[in-house]
Amino acid sequence: MNVGDRIGYKFKNEKLMDEAMTHTSYANEHKLKYNNERLEFLGDAVLELISSEYIYNAYKIPEGEMTKTRAFAVCEKTLASIANRYGFSDFLKVGKSELKQNGKYRDSILADSVEATLGAVFLDSDLETAKSHILPELIPYIEEYVKNGGKDYKTMLQEKLQVHGDVKIEYRLIAERGPDHLKVFDVEVLCNDKVLGQGEGKSKKEAEMNAAKDALNK
DSSP, rough: OOHHHHHHHOOOOOHHHHHTTBBBHHHHTTSSSSOOOHHHHHHHHHHHHHHHHHHHHHOOOOHHHHHHHHHHSOOOOOOOOHHHTTTTTTTBBBHHHHHTTGGOHHHHHHHHHHHHHHHHHHHHOOHHHHHHHHHHHHHHHHHHHHHSSSHHHHHHHHHHHHHTOOEEEEEEEEEEESOOGGGGEEEEETTTTTTEEEEEESHHHHHHHHHHHHHOOO
């Protein structure tokens, strides 16, 4: 099992796949001549093109709104959620110092690994193949942002609760479940110490967003 198997792509050049999973801390520690930064750079550009094309074709919105929508859909939180969904941390190579600090599960490193993997798929195949693997993951985030008028659930909940003045809004972690590479977090949202909603997610941020959504639905 490798990261290609997880995402349903068979690499012709497996060196690209290995490079995509090699963090700079591991490369420096083992004196390797490669790491995933170059692939991350390329993947970032591919990601921007794919998401921009979809937003352009799917929505008749001004350029400024297109930029905000793309930023929401391809942000670190979104990409880290995708990495967690496919268990990228199982294959990430990080140095000992990063390992001690749970670097394999840090949003920034996970997000970078998604971009690097996308860059690797693009180099190993073509743009259409890369698009077929990443676009379905991004569409729900794009649609959510547009549907909510450019606001995420936490922002909408905050605006609703503070319409009559300041209130104390708190997101509280109540449980963690599952193995490290498939963690599920349970979070509740409180307003002035009263529980309004609960949510779960593969990251704390995702769980908070789902808790806010639950509160809004109620």
